[in-house]
Amino acid sequence: MNKSASITTGGTFRFGLLLLAMPLLLWLFLLVILPHVDLFLVSMRERISYGKYEFSLINYIEFFAEPLYWNTYVRTAVMSIFATALTLIIGFPVSYYIAKVMRGKGKNVLFLMCLIPFWVSELVRTFGWMILLRESGVISNFLQWAGLADGPVEMLYNDAAIMVGLVYTSMLFMVVPLVSVLDSLDDSLIEAGYDLGGNTFTVTRDIVIPHAMPGIASGCIVVFMLTLGNYLTPNLLGGKDSLWFTEQIYTQFITRFNWESGSAFGFLLLILSSVIVWVGLKLSKQTLSETVG
Amino acid sequence: MADQFDLECRNVVKTFDDFTAVNDISLAIPKGSFFSILGPSGCGKTTLLRMLAGFQAPTSGDILIKGSSVLGVPPNRRPVNMVFQHLALFPMMNVAENVAYGLKRRGIDKQTIAKKVNETLARVGLPDAGPKQVNQLSGGQKQRIAIARCLVLDPAVLLLDEPLGALDLKLREHMKVELKQLQHEIGTTFVYITHDQSEALVMSDQVAVMNAGRFEQVGAPQDLYYNPKTAFVAGFVGESNRWTGTIGSGDDNKVEVILPTGGKVLAKRDAHMPLVEGQNVEIFVRPEAIAIDGASGAENTISAKVENVLFNGAASSLQVRDVATGQEMTVALPQTGAYASVRAGDEITLGWTVENTRCFAANQSGAGA
Amino acid sequence: MSKKHGALRGSLLSLTALAGMVSLVSAAQAEELRLLTWGGYAPDEVVEMFEKETGIDVEVTLSNNEDMISKLRATGGGGFDLAQPSQDRIAGAQLEYGIYKPIDLGKIDNDKFIPSMLDATKSNTTVDGEVYGVPHVWGTSGLIVDTSKAAAVKDYTDLCAPEVAGKVSYRLKRPTLIGFAYAMGMDPFAAYGDEAKYQEILDAVEAKLIECKANVKTYWEGGDALLNLVRSGEVVAAMAWDTGGWKLNNDNADITFVAPKSGALGWIDTFALPRKTKNEDAAYKWINFVMQPEIAAKITASAGNFTASKGADEFADDKLKAQFQGSFPPADLDNIKWYPTVPAGLEVLEGKTLDRVKAAQSN
Missing domain, CATH: 3.40.50.300 (P-loop containing nucleotide triphosphate hydrolases)
Structure with a gap:
């Protein structure tokens, strides 16, 4: 039994490896590659009449010809980049505080506090924001009570509300990689930076940020992807002017029954996110393997 | 200034x-x-x-x-x-x-x-x-x-x-x-x-x-x-043989320290350190201060049996045991050739001076090196 | 090698056995009816009664028109045994995607239906001589108005009045386009067959909706979200379904459903059989069961809308009847615009109009 189980030939070894990798390969093929191929094929056809389709680029042409789609596409990308930057700007000091300033129990408590909002679903979190920001909501009432506002204040249904929701939703995904990368920064490097004449700004710029770069890059990639692909938050908090590209895709698929252009939009979103992540990695001089690995 | x-x-x-x-x-x-x-x-x-x-x-x-x-x-x-x-x-x-x-x-x-x-x-x-x-x-x-x-x-x-x-x-x-x-x-x-x-x-x-x-x-x-x-300091800086004991009789320059094993060692009395009879003390003797074959002028002499020869080039030493009291100690073994024949089991005479025997009150905190 | 193969075969065998057991278990379970419907159309009470009478388990999935078509389209008409799309959305979807199966009218107790409604639905859902839908619940969409704050709102276009600026809401969906078109004095249903004419109407409505956008607090998506907006007073007038207005009326007498001057839009939700239905018999049993007047009245109580069941009015709640009569004086009742079948292609035009409205800057 032992003899036959031990790996004796290359052939057996390879077969065993294949068997081990099977779940991963199946997962990749059935759930990632196959749907994308199908999506691509659907995006490349045009509906001629009931149940009749032909190969065509019309869905892509339509995207470029219709300013609405374009605008939404660019707006989504710009807002996502902005939300990612904002998340980084807020998340970095928070992470630094958790990783380097706090000690012992307080550290875990703070970290847990970042995690708590994620115990409820995104929908509930977004509704929470709606309760706070709406005209008859908590903040509006507080401002009136405090005499800072004369009448009800509507803070919902605008880009700022979308931003707040997106940053809040993404914060954890920025803080986790940042905390782990900052944790790995030897305190004595920071002290050496000060000792040799650096101030807070230069030490952060020359030592902390270069060290944290892989964490920053991976946090930004995750947050950017999440933001770009977010549907609920822009939709609920943005109201009548939300204009998020995923909404377009949803509309095409679900309310227009236009799977062809929905697929094309989906593909364009995939291209957009890939290009922006690629550019971001180039600019920050990081590689994907470094960042993810 | x-x-x-x-x-x-x-x-x-x-x-x-x-x-x-x-x-x-x-x-x-x-x-x-x-x-x-x-x-x-x-x-x-x-x-x-x-x-x-x-x-x-x-x-x-x-x-x-x-x-x-x-x-x-x-x-x-x-x-x-x-x-x-x-x-x-x-x-x-x-x-x-x-x-x-x-x-x-x-x-x-x-x-x-x-x-x-x-x-x-x-x-x-x-x-x-x-x-x-x-x-x-x-x-x-x-x-x-x-x-x-x-x-x-x-x-x-x-x-x-x-x-x-x-x-x-x-x-x-x-x-x-x-x-x-x-x-x-x-x-x-x-x-x-x-x-x-x-x-x-x-x-x-x-x-x-x-x-x-x-x-x-x-x-x-x-x-x-x-x-x-x-x-x-005596214990932390350099190597020392370290014994505890109690003060017996003595004069202005030296005191007699009685070890628990019954042996007696004459130690230097420091002017600034008041020592009274019956007080618990620690005494320190450096291994290289102990002369093998009882050099002249040594107030403390014992005969001891070599238990181990620890050869380490210039830092070689002997582990010995006092024949009379069974007290263990470490003695430096100078690599001059004179003692090349010392082997485990040999009986040797050891001697060291009062000057090289330091004595401190035992209640002081002390971590050994 | 051979041992490895043996192990693989062994695990495959056990997997097959497991799969077999799973299917056995499901076969051993009671018969099941998978119902794709709207909220309130299959209240627990009715489901329990049905299960007790027939021994068939009912699995209810809540949905809406677009979602129903999308779900059935994705599976080619599988996954459900009975669906309840609106009557105007059947023929087009059937022509396009072939997701439904003709209804065998012989298996239905025709005399339980209000005849005029049954005939209208049959004709609206006929494709190639086959009938695909029978009526179940009907209702209207119009205006929900807080009469203490926005009594001036009598028609869809009044939502754009400066007095209610920032305090109105409607959906960005096709009923809004149709409603505004009527309120603007046009007849979109008459233009259904004429794409160019229809586009003209859409263009006019689009301009109006863009102009009106600054007035809108938000475009509502879910019914509950809208009800909350009205209940909190953030919205004082909205385009919505009649039942929502009546529900709010129960809590606050000032708020009620108002049939617009240009006419409420009438819809009928039907029963339709998905093409790959696995339990057709149970579907017919369910239809015949819920069309009994007493049962239909229970559904009316739960959904808030009346059904096509003959004689169910007798069992309906008096308050609801009163609310209905309050919202629909006889003249308004006659003025209801019933949705005709949507011709294919129109929804693409409407979609683009809605897109442009959504994209327009509101201020």
């Missing part, structure tokens, strides 16, 4: 909650000297060093650099630089950038920086290392770059926090000599902390032995070795 000292501490105290890490330390380090603080881990030496660098503020007392107080001056404004225990070279920069870091912070122009960096790299013997990455350097090279990074700033005092700890033995021995030479050449005041007595003794002009937040004794290495003032 004050400007003769590069660094002075006056009654420095540092407490953390109810724990006193540094307890009323005063010191004055003359210009250009190599000063070591030697003590076991947890004795407070790192806290003291961090206060000198400015990372921690003393609870009370004053720290003066070149005669002026630096209390409230942040680390980046103090004319001291520190070589960290794990060196803390910046991995995100190459060697030249590491060395240039401090100069850049001072806003010096690029040409001057490049010139100074090259000079300093040459001074530490690594003139071509500039473009290298930190992880391409060997342990000893990293050491030198860490020192160069500080020296390029011409600090009044260079603080070194056990920088040799991470090196292997051979390299450590080599670096000791190199550091000593470097300090001698450049003339900067070094404050070096370590738990390794050999590092402190080899390199330093002055050594402060620190224990439980206090300086036990400050002095030249020879002084500490031959005239320890406390049982702790």
Whole structure:
């Protein structure tokens, strides 16, 4: 039994490896590659009449010809980049505080506090924001009570509300990689930076940020992807002017029954996110393997 | 007077909650000297060093650099630089950038920086290392770059926090000599902390032995070795045979100490140390102070049986047992050839003088080395 | 090698056995009816009664018109045994995707239906001579108005009045386009067959909706979200379903459903059989069961809308009847515009109009 189980030939070894990798390969093929191929094929056809389709680029042409789609596409990308930057700007000091300033129990408590909002679903979190920001909501009432506002204040249904929701939703995904990368920064490097004449700004710029770069890059990639692909938050908090590209895709698929252009939009979103992540990695001089690995 | 000292501490105290890490330390380090603080881990030496660098503020007392107080001056404004225990070279920069870091912070122009960096790299013997990455350097090279990074700033005092700890033995021995030479050449005041007595003794002009937040004794290495003032120093600096016993009879110069095994040893009576009959004491005798074959003039003589010969080149020794009392002791075995024939089981006569037998009251705290 | 193959075969065998057991278990379970419907159309009480009478388990999935078509389209008409799309959305979807199966009218108790409604639905859902839908619940969409604050709102276009600026809401969906078109004096249903004419109407409505956008607080998506907006007073007038207005009326007498001057839009939700229905018999049983007047009245109580069941009015709640009569004086009742079948292609035009409205800057 032992003899036959031990790996004796290359052939057996390879077969065993294949068997081990099977779940991963199946997962990749059935759930990632196959749907994308199908999506691509659907995006490349045009509906001629009931149940009749032909190969065509019309869905892509339509995207470029219709300013609405374009605008939404660019707006989504710009807002996502902005939300990612904002998340980084807020998340970095928070992470630094958790990783380097706090000690012992307080550290875990703070970290847990970042995690708590994620115990409820995104929908509930977004509704929470709606309760706070709406005209008859908590903040509006507080401002009136405090005499800072004369009448009800509507803070919902605008880009700022979308931003707040997106940053809040993404914060954890920025803080986790940042905390782990900052944790790995030897305190004595920071002290050496000060000792040799650096101030807070230069030490952060020359030592902390270069060290944290892989964490920053991976946090930004995750947050950017999440933001770009977010549907609920822009939709609920943005109201009548939300204009998020995923909404377009949803509309095409679900309310227009236009799977062809929905697929094309989906593909364009995939291209957009890939290009922006690629550019971001180039600019920050990081590689994907470094960042993810 | 004050400007003769590069660094002075006056009654420095540092407490953390109810724990006193540094307890009323005063010191004055003359210009250009190599000063070591030697003590076991947890004795407070790192806290003291961090206060000198400015990372921690003393609870009370004053720290003066070149005669002026630096209390409230942040680390980046103090004319001291520190070589960290794990060196803390910046991995995100190459060697030249590491060395240039401090100069850049001072806003010096690029040409001057490049010139100074090259000079300093040459001074530490690594003139071509500039473009290298930190992880391409060997342990000893990293050491030198860490020192160069500080020296390029011409600090009044260079603080070194056990920088040799991470090196292997051979390299450590080599670096000791190199550091000593470097300090001698450049003339900067070094404050070096370590738990390794050999590092402190080899390199330093002055050594402060620190224990439980206090300086036990400050002095030249020879002084500490031959005239320890406390049982702790006697035990911590150098090798010693250490026995406990009680005071018997004695006169102004010497006392008789009765060991629990029944043996009697004559020890020196220090003028400043009052000893009364019946008091518990610790006595210290260095292995090399014990002469084999009972040299003349030795007040203490015993005959002992060799249990083990521990051959270690110049540091060889014998483990012996007193035939009469069964007391164990270690005796240095000089490699002069005279004792080459000593074997385990041999019976030998040992003798040592009162002068070389130190006696301290036993209630003093004492950690052995 | 052979041992490995043996192990693989062994695990495959056990997997097959497991799969077999799973299917056995499901076969051993009671018969099941998978119902794709709207909220309130299959109240627990009715489901329990049905299960007790027939022994068939009912698995209810809540949905809406677009979602129903999308779900059935994705599976080619599988996954459900009975669906309840609106009558105007059947023929087009059937032509396009073939997701439904003709209804065998012989298996249905025709005399339980209000005849005029049954006939209208049959004709609207006929494709190639086959009937695909029978009526179930009907209702209207119009205006929900807080009469204490926005009594001036009598028609869809009044939502754009400056008096209610920032306090109105409607959906960005096709009923809004149709409603505004009527309120603007046009007849979109008459233009269904004429794409160019219809586009003209859409263009006019689009301009109006863009102009009106600044007035809108938000475009509502879910019914509950809208009810909350009205209940909190953030919205005082909205375009919505009649039942929502009546529900709010129960809590606050000022708020009620108002049939717009230009006419409420009438819809009928039907029963339709998905093409790959697995339990057709149970589907017919369910239809016949819920069309009994007493049962239909229970559904009316739960959904808030009346059904096509003959004689169910007798069992309906008096308050609801009163609310209905309050919202629909006889003249308004006659003025209800019933949705005709949507011709294919129109929804693409409407979609683009809605896109442009959504994209327009509101201020």
